[in-house]
Amino acid sequence: MNNKIHMYENILIRPFKRESDDIEELTRLLNRAYKELDDMGFKYHATYQNSDVTRQRIDGAYCLVGIHNDKIIATITYYKPGIKSGSEWYEKEDVGVVGQFGVLPGYRSIGLGAYMMDMVEAAAHSEGTAEIALxxxxxxxxxxxYYGRRGYRFIGYVDWEMTNYESVIMSKNLNGLSLKTDS
Structure with missing residues (x-):
């Protein structure tokens, strides 16, 4: 994955810098971004994870952050094929995985999340990844x-131990796509 810096509106988008960025701030963003889902009764791991878990979840992955006024306001993490496990689909050699995708409520509905998804999809495609799943x-x-409108289709179910619900796996074929952002 590349280390290019992008701008969306007045928001800086760049890879999370493990040496200098604040893992606590990234964790607080995830907890806050997933609060609405928690309020709906869905105990996503990101609703309650601590900084050690956040660090583990981005280790070896491509983690992008959106920065506005020197604060992290959005994030998305991409795992190359072969990194994620726990699902037969995730363990396929040509399937990358998106996780920890969150945007603070005040920054939703402006296209930021879609732009960050485009960036991750383009980066995965440029590396030859055939499918990207979540x-x-x-x-x-x-x-x-939302994911269906982006071209993700239903693959199957998975029941993660750390959540209180059954998950659906959705995947998008990246072969032959004309993606919107440069990688």
């Missing part, structure tokens, strides 16, 4: 619809 709670129809 999972979300079966009961979050709004998220399933």
């Amino acid at each position: 999972d979300t709670a079966e009961g979050t129809q709004h998220l399933r619809s």
